[in-house]
Amino acid sequence: MSEAASNQAVVQAQGLDLTFQTNDGPIHALKDVNLTVDKGEFVSFIGPSGCGKTTFLRCIAALETPTGGTLTVNGMTPDEARRNRAYGYVFQAAGLYPWRTIAKNIKLPLEIMGYSAAEQDERVKNVLELVDLEGFGGKFPWQLSGGMQQRASIARALAFDADILLMDEPFGALDEIVRDHLNEQLLALWARTEKTIGFVTHSIPEAVYLSTKIVVMSPRPGRITDVIDSPLPKERPLDIRDTPEFIEVAHRVREGLRAGHTDD
Amino acid sequence: MILVLFAVFLWLFGWWLNSRLASGPQADSRAVRFLAPMIFGLTIIAMWELVVRGLDVPLVILPAPSVIAVRFADSLPILWADFVQTIIKGALSGYLIGCSAAFLMAIAVDRWDFLRLGLLPVGNFVAALPIVGTAPILVMWFGFDWHSKAAVVVVMVFFPMLVNTVAGLREATAMQRDLMETYAATYWQSFLKLRLPAAMPFIFNGLKISTTLALIGAIVAEFFGSPTLGMGFRISTSVGQLSLDMVWAEIVVAALAGTAFYGLVAMIEKAVTFWHPSQRG
Amino acid sequence: MTSAGIRAVWAVLTVVGVIILFWYAASVPMNIKGVLTEFERAGEQVDPPKAVDRRDMSEFELVFDNPYAIDETWDQDRPRLPAPHQVAEELWETTVEKKITSKRSLIYHAWVTLSATMLGFAIGTGLGILLAVGIVHSRVMDLSVMPWAIVSQTIPIIALAPMIIVVLYSIGIQGIIPKAIISAYLSFFPVVVGMVKGLRSPDAMQLDLLRTYNASRSQGFWKLRLPASMPYLFTSLKIGIAASLVGAIVGELPTGAVAGLGARLLAGSYYGQTVQIWSALFAAAILAACLVGLLGVLERLVLKRMGMSQ
Numbered sequence: 142m143s144e145a146a147s148n149q150a151v152v153q154a155q156g157l158d159l160t161f162q163t164n165d166g167p168i169h170a171l172k173d174v175n176l177t178v179d180k181g182e183f184v185s186f187i188g189p190s191g192c193g194k195t196t197f198l199r200c201i202a203a204l205e206t207p208t209g210g211t212l213t214v215n216g217m218t219p220d221e222a223r224r225n226r227a228y229g230y231v232f233q234a235a236g237l238y239p240w241r242t243i244a245k246n247i248k249l250p251l252e253i254m255g256y257s258a259a260e261q262d263e264r265v266k267n268v269l270e271l272v273d274l275e276g277f278g279g280k281f282p283w284q285l286s287g288g289m290q291q292r293a294s295i296a297r298a299l300a301f302d303a304d305i306l307l308m309d310e311p312f313g314a315l316d317e318i319v320r321d322h323l324n325e326q327l328l329a330l331w332a333r334t335e336k337t338i339g340f341v342t343h344s345i346p347e348a349v350y351l352s353t354k355i356v357v358m359s360p361r362p363g364r365i366t367d368v369i370d371s372p373l374p375k376e377r378p379l380d381i382r383d384t385p386e387f388i389e390v391a392h393r394v395r396e397g398l399r400a401g402h403t404d405d
Numbered sequence: 406m407i408l409v410l411f412a413v414f415l416w417l418f419g420w421w422l423n424s425r426l427a428s429g430p431q432a433d434s435r436a437v438r439f440l441a442p443m444i445f446g447l448t449i450i451a452m453w454e455l456v457v458r459g460l461d462v463p464l465v466i467l468p469a470p471s472v473i474a475v476r477f478a479d480s481l482p483i484l485w486a487d488f489v490q491t492i493i494k495g496a497l498s499g500y501l502i503g504c505s506a507a508f509l510m511a512i513a514v515d516r517w518d519f520l521r522l523g524l525l526p527v528g529n530f531v532a533a534l535p536i537v538g539t540a541p542i543l544v545m546w547f548g549f550d551w552h553s554k555a556a557v558v559v560v561m562v563f564f565p566m567l568v569n570t571v572a573g574l575r576e577a578t579a580m581q582r583d584l585m586e587t588y589a590a591t592y593w594q595s596f597l598k599l600r601l602p603a604a605m606p607f608i609f610n611g612l613k614i615s616t617t618l619a620l621i622g623a624i625v626a627e628f629f630g631s632p633t634l635g636m637g638f639r640i641s642t643s644v645g646q647l648s649l650d651m652v653w654a655e656i657v658v659a660a661l662a663g664t665a666f667y668g669l670v671a672m673i674e675k676a677v678t679f680w681h682p683s684q685r686g
Numbered sequence: 687m688t689s690a691g692i693r694a695v696w697a698v699l700t701v702v703g704v705i706i707l708f709w710y711a712a713s714v715p716m717n718i719k720g721v722l723t724e725f726e727r728a729g730e731q732v733d734p735p736k737a738v739d740r741r742d743m744s745e746f747e748l749v750f751d752n753p754y755a756i757d758e759t760w761d762q763d764r765p766r767l768p769a770p771h772q773v774a775e776e777l778w779e780t781t782v783e784k785k786i787t788s789k790r791s792l793i794y795h796a797w798v799t800l801s802a803t804m805l806g807f808a809i810g811t812g813l814g815i816l817l818a819v820g821i822v823h824s825r826v827m828d829l830s831v832m833p834w835a836i837v838s839q840t841i842p843i844i845a846l847a848p849m850i851i852v853v854l855y856s857i858g859i860q861g862i863i864p865k866a867i868i869s870a871y872l873s874f875f876p877v878v879v880g881m882v883k884g885l886r887s888p889d890a891m892q893l894d895l896l897r898t899y900n901a902s903r904s905q906g907f908w909k910l911r912l913p914a915s916m917p918y919l920f921t922s923l924k925i926g927i928a929a930s931l932v933g934a935i936v937g938e939l940p941t942g943a944v945a946g947l948g949a950r951l952l953a954g955s956y957y958g959q960t961v962q963i964w965s966a967l968f969a970a971a972i973l974a975a976c977l978v979g980l981l982g983v984l985e986r987l988v989l990k991r992m993g994m995s996q
Contacts (some may be wrong), residue, residue, distance in 0.1 A: 423829060441826075442832075445830035517695050519700075522693065523701035527702065532974065538970050539967065541963050545877070545958075595983055617839065649849060656849075663840045
């Protein structure tokens with residue numbers, strides 16, 4: 142534990158608690174969450190809805206404020222990290238602005254952060270290449286397919302080159318074939334950029350296929366029930382999903398989910 | 406009587422023509438969509454002419470379209486002067502002042518929640534009131550000239566514009582706001598880059614509603630007092646002198662001005678909100 | 687009541703309170719010149735003493751120089767801007783303290799305007815709904831009439847009002863009918879446009895479902911299109927009734943009518959009776975608010991019964 146808490150740690154949560162006050166009484170969204178994410182890891186958060194996986198990601202992004210415990214991002218508070226533009230965030234929906242072209246959408250964070258025009262063009266070109274969208278910069282979002290829109294939104298999150306990429310069920314609304322393809326691309330991108338990725342999903346194969354670490358969570362109250370370090374190699378072709386190792390990890394995740402479920 | 410019969414025949418012919426167009430293979434084409442209302446409108450005008458002539462309807466009740474057209478052509482200088490007085494000076498200046506004031510107010514309302522809670526119900530309430538009724542008061546305050554008309558227009562367009570703009574500024578989704586938050590964007594950055602563009606369809610809705618209100622305000626305010634100039638003045642005095650052809654000529658001007666004004670705003674809307682689903686069609 | 691509800695009520699009351707305060711404050715400079723002229727006539731000391739000198743001075747300076755006159759600015763006979771309590775008093779006197787049959791009763795005048803509004807509104811919405819049904823079911827009507835109904839929304843058709851009154855007067859029709867006609871055509875077009883939108887609101891899937899049942903056109907109308915159009919209908923009814931009221935008021939202007947809220951407005955502006963104008967204006971506002979509010983209640987009841995609202 143002390144080894145993991147070295148300066149390699151990107152995200153560190155200790156005894157994290159978050160309670161929402163609602164009209165129907167308090168909701169315990171996160172309870173005693175302890176987790177360390179190291180630099181360069183690909184961490185998936187998996188669990189049924191209401192287990193707090195998205196809430197935890199939003200806490201890291203300083204979009205929610207924990208009510209107890211400590212949380213640091215890059216050694217700072219989440220809010221300081223946000224102000225330092227430490228992470229790119231990809232939402233469930235692409236959320237591209239319909240009045241901007243794809244290139245202009247990717248420029249949006251760059252404009253806000255005050256990059257020069259030449260630098261903006263350069264970066265747009267690079268990230269469009271990274272997500273395989275060369276030549277689509279001049280199109281409007283509504284002229285592209287759902288998968289392409291989501292790739293553009295990943296490009297937007299990559300544009301300002303933050304070390305951390307937070308993704309909240311980014312492929313949840315896409316069909317299986319597109320999703321496989323994007324998963325493959327995401328792994329390649331991760332290998333090239335060496336970013337730390339936090340990835341929320343409710344698909345077991347997706348979590349196992351992508352991650353170096355799988356965090357299994359369960360609801361009421363939202364908590365971590367299992368943390369699995371994946372034995373799979375870094376190089377992962379799609380058919381790795383048929384190997385016994387893969388199936389074994391998937392089995393363990395399923396067990397963890399089931400254990401969390403019998404509690405209520 | 407023959408003319409009246411002819412009018413009936415013309416009506417049947419026009420309807421038959423449009424039925425053929427509507428059930429024909431080109432029914433959804435642009436040409437038919439333009440042609441059918443034109444045929445309908447022209448049929449009505451032709452029938453109007455024929456019936457007025459056929460039944461010898463006196464001029465003081467309903468002048469024939471041809472008489473109105475002649476009057477229109479003969480009075481172009483007067484109509485133009487009235488147009489400038491009422492539409493350009495009264496309606497347009499009031500429209501610009503009222504809409505920009507409402508826009509600025511909307512930004513304040515959007516920024517401070519307390520204002521939104523307090524002012525928006527009041528605004529919604531006022532937007533449904535017969536505001537033209539303030540005309541006699543404003544004429545008393547600002548005099549007979551166009552200033553008082555502009556003031557009436559300001560009051561009339563303010564609340565519909567305010568309510569629409571505030572609704573628009575709240576249109577950006579929670580996710581889009583969160584995105585701005587992750588960039589640590591400032592209030593004005595997120596206003597200019599997200600909320601304002603997202604509000605445009607609503608803002609233009611307010612601007613379009615306001616065009617008609619502006620004309621109504623400017624014309625009706627003149628019924629409560631005006632210099633010897635202006636469309637409302639001309640309508641009320643010509644009605645008094647029973648020269649209805651002049652009244653109709655002014656109404657033609659009002660109709661043309663109304664559609665042109667609205668059309669202009671709609672054109673700008675199309676250019677600005679090209680991305681909105683309603684405009685992509 | 688929830689705490690959010692209390693906060694909202696509090697916010698509205700604050701805004702209304704600020705408006706009333708501002709109104710009182712504005713009455714002072716608005717009326718100061720008139721008050722000082724009255725004082726001068728009564729032989730009292732004013733600063734500066736001559737009306738000529740005061741004419742070009744700023745109102746605020748005059749208030750500052752003659753602070754004792756402030757009280758009087760809220761209590762004039764014919765102020766440029768009557769204070770809120772003056773309007774309230776006038777409203778009280780002309781409604782509660784006058785017999786309804788009296789020519790000075792505001793209730794009498796409101797009733798004259800209201801009856802024309804309601805008659806016109808009933809005719810206008812009735813015809814509007816009929817035309818909307820026709821447009822939705824007939825391709826010819828849709829193509830030829832609908833564009834004109836839309837264009838009519840961009841034209842100040844209220845400009846026709848004086849002519850309608852006078853022409854009908856010249857052929858011997860007067861009283862409620864001409865005003866009702868104006869009210870009718872003003873509410874007609876919004877209802878047509880809104881109702882067409884509503885009758886067309888069911889989506890392709892819902893229409894296809896009825897097709898799988900082999901439902902007839904009239905079944906489709908009664909069971910799907912008409913219920914689906916209700917929210918749209920009520921929205922346009924609210925716009926329509928406000929327009930009807932404006933129509934009835936404007937319809938009272940050109941003949942110098944003796945009764946009705948519009949006549950009160952006009953008479954008030956002829957004789958400089960500002961308190962009368964303001965109270966007529968408030969009566970019109972209250973009337974409009976009641977009518978729109980009533981439709982709102984009706985809307986909620988109907989939609990609730992139909993299970994369309996939460």
